[in-house]
Amino acid sequence: MACNQIETEEYKKEMKAIQDSMDVLNGKWKIAIIKSICLYNQRRFSDILNDVVGISNKMLSKELKELETNKLIERTVLNTQPVTVLYELTKHGLTLQTIIKDLTDWGFRHREEIIGKSL
Protein backbone atom coordinates (compact mmCIF):
# COMPACT_ATOMS: atom_id res chain seq x y z
CA MET A 1 0.00 0.00 0.00
CA ALA A 2 0.83 3.65 -0.22
CA CYS A 3 4.09 3.54 -1.96
CA ASN A 4 2.65 5.65 -4.71
CA GLN A 5 2.82 9.37 -4.57
CA ILE A 6 2.72 11.70 -7.49
CA GLU A 7 5.03 14.45 -6.24
CA THR A 8 7.92 14.11 -8.63
CA GLU A 9 10.20 16.52 -6.82
CA GLU A 10 10.00 14.53 -3.65
CA TYR A 11 10.38 11.37 -5.68
CA LYS A 12 13.63 12.56 -7.18
CA LYS A 13 15.01 13.54 -3.80
CA GLU A 14 14.18 10.13 -2.46
CA MET A 15 15.88 8.46 -5.36
CA LYS A 16 19.03 10.45 -4.65
CA ALA A 17 18.85 9.56 -0.99
CA ILE A 18 18.57 5.88 -1.79
CA GLN A 19 21.45 6.07 -4.20
CA ASP A 20 23.52 7.70 -1.48
CA SER A 21 22.76 4.85 0.87
CA MET A 22 23.46 2.22 -1.71
CA ASP A 23 26.74 3.84 -2.69
CA VAL A 24 27.88 3.66 0.90
CA LEU A 25 26.83 0.05 1.33
CA ASN A 26 27.60 -1.25 -2.13
CA GLY A 27 30.34 -3.62 -3.04
CA LYS A 28 31.10 -7.06 -1.84
CA TRP A 29 32.48 -6.27 1.59
CA LYS A 30 31.21 -3.15 3.30
CA ILE A 31 28.48 -4.69 5.39
CA ALA A 32 30.56 -7.70 6.33
CA ILE A 33 33.26 -5.37 7.60
CA ILE A 34 30.80 -3.29 9.56
CA LYS A 35 29.35 -6.41 11.12
CA SER A 36 32.79 -7.60 12.10
CA ILE A 37 33.66 -4.36 13.85
CA CYS A 38 30.22 -4.16 15.36
CA LEU A 39 30.48 -7.63 16.78
CA TYR A 40 33.42 -6.73 18.97
CA ASN A 41 32.94 -2.95 19.20
CA GLN A 42 36.61 -2.59 18.47
CA ARG A 43 38.64 -4.55 16.02
CA ARG A 44 42.12 -4.58 14.56
CA PHE A 45 43.05 -4.76 10.89
CA SER A 46 44.17 -8.36 10.96
CA ASP A 47 41.16 -9.36 13.04
CA ILE A 48 38.80 -8.06 10.42
CA LEU A 49 40.94 -9.71 7.77
CA ASN A 50 40.20 -13.00 9.49
CA ASP A 51 36.54 -12.32 10.18
CA VAL A 52 35.62 -11.39 6.66
CA VAL A 53 36.21 -14.61 4.79
CA GLY A 54 37.82 -14.17 1.41
CA ILE A 55 38.76 -10.52 1.52
CA SER A 56 42.27 -9.46 0.54
CA ASN A 57 44.29 -6.94 2.49
CA LYS A 58 44.18 -4.56 -0.42
CA MET A 59 40.40 -4.60 -0.51
CA LEU A 60 40.10 -4.34 3.25
CA SER A 61 42.39 -1.36 3.29
CA LYS A 62 40.42 0.33 0.53
CA GLU A 63 37.03 -0.37 2.07
CA LEU A 64 38.12 0.81 5.50
CA LYS A 65 39.28 4.06 3.98
CA GLU A 66 35.93 4.60 2.29
CA LEU A 67 34.05 3.80 5.46
CA GLU A 68 36.21 6.29 7.31
CA THR A 69 35.62 8.93 4.66
CA ASN A 70 31.92 8.36 5.13
CA LYS A 71 32.37 8.81 8.86
CA LEU A 72 31.02 5.38 9.65
CA ILE A 73 34.13 4.15 11.42
CA GLU A 74 37.00 5.68 13.33
CA ARG A 75 40.63 4.72 13.10
CA THR A 76 42.86 4.83 16.13
CA VAL A 77 46.58 4.18 16.03
CA LEU A 78 48.22 2.90 19.19
CA ASN A 79 51.89 3.48 19.97
CA THR A 80 52.73 -0.15 20.43
CA GLN A 81 55.54 -2.10 18.85
CA PRO A 82 54.61 -3.06 16.22
CA VAL A 83 51.80 -0.65 15.59
CA THR A 84 48.23 -1.53 16.50
CA VAL A 85 45.33 0.04 14.70
CA LEU A 86 41.83 -0.09 16.08
CA TYR A 87 38.65 0.44 14.15
CA GLU A 88 35.31 1.17 15.74
CA LEU A 89 31.92 2.36 14.62
CA THR A 90 31.06 6.00 15.01
CA LYS A 91 27.71 7.18 16.27
CA HIS A 92 26.70 7.67 12.69
CA GLY A 93 27.94 4.20 11.78
CA LEU A 94 25.77 2.76 14.49
CA THR A 95 22.67 4.22 12.87
CA LEU A 96 23.14 1.65 10.13
CA GLN A 97 21.99 -1.08 12.46
CA THR A 98 18.34 -0.70 11.58
CA ILE A 99 19.09 -1.17 7.91
CA ILE A 100 21.38 -4.09 8.55
CA LYS A 101 18.77 -5.78 10.66
CA ASP A 102 16.09 -5.22 8.04
CA LEU A 103 18.35 -6.54 5.33
CA THR A 104 19.04 -9.61 7.42
CA ASP A 105 15.37 -10.29 8.08
CA TRP A 106 14.40 -9.73 4.49
CA GLY A 107 17.23 -11.96 3.32
CA PHE A 108 15.82 -14.83 5.35
CA ARG A 109 12.32 -14.28 4.06
CA HIS A 110 13.58 -13.98 0.52
CA ARG A 111 15.39 -17.27 0.73
CA GLU A 112 12.23 -18.96 1.90
CA GLU A 113 10.31 -17.32 -0.89
CA ILE A 114 12.71 -18.35 -3.60
CA ILE A 115 14.18 -21.64 -2.50
CA GLY A 116 11.21 -22.60 -0.43
CA LYS A 117 13.09 -23.32 2.75
CA SER A 118 15.08 -21.47 5.33
CA LEU A 119 18.77 -21.59 6.11
Next chain:
Amino acid sequence: MACNQIETEEYKKEMKAIQDSMDVLNGKWKIAIIKSICLYNQRRFSDILNDVVGISNKMLSKELKELETNKLIERTVLNTQPVTVLYELTKHGLTLQTIIKDLTDWGFRHREEIIGKSL
Protein backbone atom coordinates in the same frame (compact mmCIF):
# COMPACT_ATOMS: atom_id res chain seq x y z
CA MET B 1 23.91 -1.11 21.28
CA ALA B 2 23.44 -4.84 21.23
CA CYS B 3 24.74 -5.57 17.84
CA ASN B 4 27.31 -7.83 19.40
CA GLN B 5 26.56 -11.44 19.91
CA ILE B 6 29.06 -14.20 20.13
CA GLU B 7 27.15 -17.03 18.50
CA THR B 8 29.18 -17.57 15.37
CA GLU B 9 26.75 -19.96 13.72
CA GLU B 10 23.99 -17.41 13.87
CA TYR B 11 26.44 -14.77 12.77
CA LYS B 12 27.31 -16.70 9.62
CA LYS B 13 23.68 -17.26 8.76
CA GLU B 14 23.00 -13.59 9.14
CA MET B 15 25.88 -12.75 6.88
CA LYS B 16 24.48 -15.03 4.21
CA ALA B 17 21.06 -13.50 4.59
CA ILE B 18 22.45 -10.03 4.16
CA GLN B 19 24.42 -11.09 1.12
CA ASP B 20 21.22 -12.51 -0.35
CA SER B 21 19.48 -9.21 0.14
CA MET B 22 22.33 -7.21 -1.26
CA ASP B 23 22.62 -9.47 -4.29
CA VAL B 24 18.99 -8.83 -5.08
CA LEU B 25 19.27 -5.08 -4.60
CA ASN B 26 22.78 -4.52 -5.88
CA GLY B 27 23.73 -2.77 -9.04
CA LYS B 28 22.97 0.66 -10.21
CA TRP B 29 19.33 0.29 -11.12
CA LYS B 30 17.29 -2.27 -9.20
CA ILE B 31 15.81 -0.03 -6.56
CA ALA B 32 15.14 2.78 -8.99
CA ILE B 33 13.19 0.35 -11.16
CA ILE B 34 11.23 -0.97 -8.23
CA LYS B 35 10.39 2.55 -7.17
CA SER B 36 9.21 3.40 -10.65
CA ILE B 37 6.88 0.41 -10.83
CA CYS B 38 5.77 0.98 -7.29
CA LEU B 39 4.89 4.57 -7.97
CA TYR B 40 2.24 3.66 -10.50
CA ASN B 41 1.53 0.09 -9.40
CA GLN B 42 1.71 -0.92 -13.02
CA ARG B 43 4.19 0.25 -15.56
CA ARG B 44 5.22 -0.45 -19.13
CA PHE B 45 8.73 -1.06 -20.38
CA SER B 46 9.13 2.30 -22.06
CA ASP B 47 7.60 4.07 -19.08
CA ILE B 48 10.23 2.69 -16.79
CA LEU B 49 12.83 3.52 -19.39
CA ASN B 50 11.77 7.13 -19.04
CA ASP B 51 11.41 7.11 -15.27
CA VAL B 52 14.82 5.72 -14.54
CA VAL B 53 17.09 8.43 -15.84
CA GLY B 54 20.13 7.17 -17.66
CA ILE B 55 19.34 3.51 -17.96
CA SER B 56 19.74 1.79 -21.32
CA ASN B 57 17.21 -0.65 -22.69
CA LYS B 58 19.70 -3.45 -22.42
CA MET B 59 20.21 -2.86 -18.74
CA LEU B 60 16.51 -2.39 -18.09
CA SER B 61 15.73 -5.62 -19.84
CA LYS B 62 18.37 -7.46 -17.89
CA GLU B 63 17.37 -6.03 -14.55
CA LEU B 64 13.69 -6.74 -15.11
CA LYS B 65 14.52 -10.35 -15.85
CA GLU B 66 16.47 -10.67 -12.64
CA LEU B 67 13.72 -9.06 -10.64
CA GLU B 68 11.25 -11.46 -12.17
CA THR B 69 13.49 -14.42 -11.41
CA ASN B 70 13.57 -13.24 -7.83
CA LYS B 71 9.79 -13.08 -7.85
CA LEU B 72 9.73 -9.41 -7.02
CA ILE B 73 7.82 -8.36 -10.11
CA GLU B 74 5.38 -9.92 -12.50
CA ARG B 75 5.33 -9.54 -16.26
CA THR B 76 2.08 -9.42 -18.18
CA VAL B 77 1.88 -9.34 -21.96
CA LEU B 78 -1.19 -7.76 -23.51
CA ASN B 79 -2.44 -8.69 -26.96
CA THR B 80 -2.36 -5.21 -28.35
CA GLN B 81 -0.81 -4.02 -31.56
CA PRO B 82 2.04 -3.46 -31.01
CA VAL B 83 2.54 -5.51 -27.91
CA THR B 84 2.19 -3.95 -24.48
CA VAL B 85 4.00 -5.39 -21.51
CA LEU B 86 3.06 -4.52 -17.97
CA TYR B 87 5.23 -4.92 -14.92
CA GLU B 88 3.95 -4.87 -11.38
CA LEU B 89 5.24 -5.73 -7.95
CA THR B 90 4.39 -9.08 -6.45
CA LYS B 91 3.38 -9.53 -2.83
CA HIS B 92 6.95 -10.46 -2.11
CA GLY B 93 8.21 -7.43 -3.98
CA LEU B 94 6.06 -5.24 -1.82
CA THR B 95 7.80 -6.50 1.31
CA LEU B 96 10.81 -4.53 0.15
CA GLN B 97 9.10 -1.31 1.06
CA THR B 98 10.39 -1.27 4.61
CA ILE B 99 13.95 -1.56 3.42
CA ILE B 100 13.48 1.04 0.73
CA LYS B 101 12.02 3.45 3.22
CA ASP B 102 14.85 2.85 5.67
CA LEU B 103 17.42 3.34 2.95
CA THR B 104 15.73 6.57 1.94
CA ASP B 105 15.66 7.92 5.48
CA TRP B 106 19.21 6.91 6.18
CA GLY B 107 20.35 8.44 2.91
CA PHE B 108 18.96 11.80 3.99
CA ARG B 109 20.59 11.59 7.39
CA HIS B 110 23.85 10.50 5.85
CA ARG B 111 23.91 13.46 3.51
CA GLU B 112 23.41 15.80 6.42
CA GLU B 113 26.16 14.04 8.32
CA ILE B 114 28.66 14.20 5.48
CA ILE B 115 27.89 17.37 3.61
CA GLY B 116 26.35 19.12 6.55
CA LYS B 117 23.12 20.05 4.91
CA SER B 118 20.04 18.37 3.54
CA LEU B 119 18.85 18.06 -0.01
Next chain:
DNA sequence: CTGAATCCTCGGCGATACTG
Protein backbone atom coordinates in the same frame (compact mmCIF):
# COMPACT_ATOMS: atom_id res chain seq x y z
C1' DC C 1 6.81 -1.01 -28.59
C1' DT C 2 9.63 -4.46 -26.43
C1' DG C 3 13.22 -6.25 -26.42
C1' DA C 4 17.88 -9.19 -28.29
C1' DA C 5 22.60 -9.01 -30.21
C1' DT C 6 27.05 -7.04 -30.60
C1' DC C 7 31.04 -4.45 -29.48
C1' DC C 8 33.68 -1.89 -26.27
C1' DT C 9 35.32 0.47 -21.98
C1' DC C 10 36.22 0.94 -17.35
C1' DG C 11 36.66 -0.18 -12.74
C1' DG C 12 36.00 -3.78 -9.04
C1' DC C 13 38.44 -7.18 -7.29
C1' DG C 14 41.99 -11.01 -6.79
C1' DA C 15 47.04 -12.59 -6.29
C1' DT C 16 51.36 -11.73 -5.12
C1' DA C 17 55.15 -9.22 -3.49
C1' DC C 18 57.13 -5.53 -0.87
C1' DT C 19 57.73 -1.73 3.13
C1' DG C 20 58.00 0.79 7.82
Next chain:
DNA sequence: CAGTATCGCCGAGGATTCAG
Protein backbone atom coordinates in the same frame (compact mmCIF):
# COMPACT_ATOMS: atom_id res chain seq x y z
C1' DC D 1 51.23 -5.66 12.28
C1' DA D 2 49.20 -2.68 8.98
C1' DG D 3 49.27 -1.56 5.12
C1' DT D 4 51.25 -0.17 -0.47
C1' DA D 5 52.54 -1.42 -5.16
C1' DT D 6 51.85 -3.77 -9.33
C1' DC D 7 49.77 -6.74 -12.62
C1' DG D 8 45.85 -8.60 -14.70
C1' DC D 9 41.22 -10.75 -15.12
C1' DC D 10 36.45 -10.35 -15.70
C1' DG D 11 31.94 -8.71 -15.60
C1' DA D 12 28.93 -4.48 -15.14
C1' DG D 13 27.27 -1.33 -17.87
C1' DG D 14 27.20 2.12 -22.20
C1' DA D 15 26.24 2.85 -27.34
C1' DT D 16 24.41 1.25 -31.27
C1' DT D 17 22.06 -1.70 -34.25
C1' DC D 18 18.71 -5.34 -35.39
C1' DA D 19 14.13 -8.03 -34.93
C1' DG D 20 9.19 -9.56 -34.04
